[in-house]
Amino acid sequence: MKIFYNAHFLLTFTSLFWAFNTIAGRAAVGEVSPLLIVSVRWFFVSLILTVICRKELINSCITLRKKLKWLIIMGLFGFTGFNSSYYIAAHDTIAINLGIVQGTMPAFIIIIARIWLKEEIKLIHLCGVLITFIAVLLVVSAGDFKSLLSFKLNKGDVIMILACTLYAVYAVGLRKKPKIGALTLLTFFSYVAFLGSIPGLLYETLSGNIIPPSNKGIIILAVIIIFPSFLAQIFFMKGVEKIGPARSGLYTNLVPVFSSLLAVVFLGEVFKIYHLISLALIFVGIYLFEYKQK
Numbered sequence: 001m002k003i004f005y006n007a008h009f010l011l012t013f014t015s016l017f018w019a020f021n022t023i024a025g026r027a028a029v030g031e032v033s034p035l036l037i038v039s040v041r042w043f044f045v046s047l048i049l050t051v052i053c054r055k056e057l058i059n060s061c062i063t064l065r066k067k068l069k070w071l072i073i074m075g076l077f078g079f080t081g082f083n084s085s086y087y088i089a090a091h092d093t094i095a096i097n098l099g100i101v102q103g104t105m106p107a108f109i110i111i112i113a114r115i116w117l118k119e120e121i122k123l124i125h126l127c128g129v130l131i132t133f134i135a136v137l138l139v140v141s142a143g144d145f146k147s148l149l150s151f152k153l154n155k156g157d158v159i160m161i162l163a164c165t166l167y168a169v170y171a172v173g174l175r176k177k178p179k180i181g182a183l184t185l186l187t188f189f190s191y192v193a194f195l196g197s198i199p200g201l202l203y204e205t206l207s208g209n210i211i212p213p214s215n216k217g218i219i220i221l222a223v224i225i226i227f228p229s230f231l232a233q234i235f236f237m238k239g240v241e242k243i244g245p246a247r248s249g250l251y252t253n254l255v256p257v258f259s260s261l262l263a264v265v266f267l268g269e270v271f272k273i274y275h276l277i278s279l280a281l282i283f284v285g286i287y288l289f290e291y292k293q294k
Contacts, residue, residue, distance in 0.1 A: 007242035010235040011251035017235070019258030021228035022098045023266055024220045025090035032217035033210045034087030035200040038080065040213075040221055042197060045229045046190035049183065056184045063178050064188060070176060075192025078170025083193070084200055085163035093156030094269050099259020100139045101160040103282040105252040107132040108168035109245060116172055128288030135281035143274030171248070174240045182237040189233075253282055 028037060050057070064071055090098060107129040139157060177185065204210045213221055239248045256279055263269040 007239045011239040011248055012254060014232045014235040014239065015251050015254035016258050017227040017232035018102070018252070018255050019099060019262055020223055021086070022095050022102070022255070022259040023262045024223050025087050025098065026095040026263070026267060028087065028217060028220045029091050030211070031220060032213040033204055034091065035084060035197065035204040036210055037087050037221065037224065038083045039194065039197040039201045041083065041224055041229050042079065042190050042194035044225050046187065046194050048230065049187035049190055053184045053187045056181060057187065060180045060184045060188070063180055067178055070173065071188055072192055074170055074173050075189045076196045077166045079189055079193030080196035081166040082163050082170070084197070085159050085166065089156040089159040089163060091156065093154050093160065095263035095267055096260050096269050096271060096275055097139050097154070097157055098160055099263070100256040100275060100278050100282070101157055102164055103135070103253045103256045104132055104161065105164045105168055105171070107285065108165050109171050112168050112172045113245065124288050128285040131281050131288065132285035135278040135285065138274050138278045138281070143272070171240070171245045174237065175245055182234055182241070186233050186237065256282065
């Protein structure tokens with residue numbers, strides 16, 4: 001079907017599947033430990049992809065050998081680092097916050113694209129970035145800006161900001177993607193992600209903080225492996241191929257919307273007025289980001 005080749009369709013569903021990750025990450029608290037999730041997630045994704053892409057892997061090794069440093073950075077930042085920070089953050093903040101803070105990603109993408117790729121940033125772009133960060137501060141401070149002055153911040157929200165920065169590096173780096181299939185490239189990323197997750201898993205085990213998955217934890221892991229780990233990553237790479245990283249990054253602003261709805265329905269979380277104001281500010285930021293394209 002032609003719709004499956006449409007960038008806007010692909011990126012909308014990418015955001016929906018990432019919202020699943022938000023709900024699953026929060027639901028996993030007490031059911032399976034965060035760094036174990038990362039290792040199990042990428043172990044099974046790498047197995048599935050190896051079977052699917054087994055014919056293309058050898059030929060792709062020749063191409064990727066010249067971009068080994070890029071491959072390692074992308075895998076560690078976009079997969080191991082982002083996922084580890086994400087699930088750790090889920091222990092200290094609610095799913096609605098996880099989704100809304102993730103809406104800062106386009107701003108980080110623009111800033112990193114400027115630093116890394118020397119892309120021009122216009123004044124209206126800077127206004128969009130500023131408005132987006134105000135929206136994030138509103139969430140992080142739970143609607144009380146005075147708490148920022150006394151440094152009473154939610155640890156989970158701060159860690160989530162770090163996670164967004166790491167994924168933004170990955171999103172910008174995709175512009176330097178070698179000419180190999182998205183599925184094959186994801187296979188190599190999953191290898192790096194799994195290997196990069198082992199030190200964290202060892203630390204979690206030796207520190208006595210590891211939580212083996214319960215029956216509910218196994219279901220959560222299955223959702224994480226299929227939707228945000230497998231389908232969302234493929235859809236996002238295809239979307240970046242078609243319309244570029246900056247415009248693709250804008251679709252991450254749908255994650256707060258989907259996450260908020262799913263969190264209220266499935267987790268019984270309360271959607272407060274400062275969440276609504278923050279979402280509105282983020283969408284103003286989206287408009288200003290997209291203004292350059294128009």
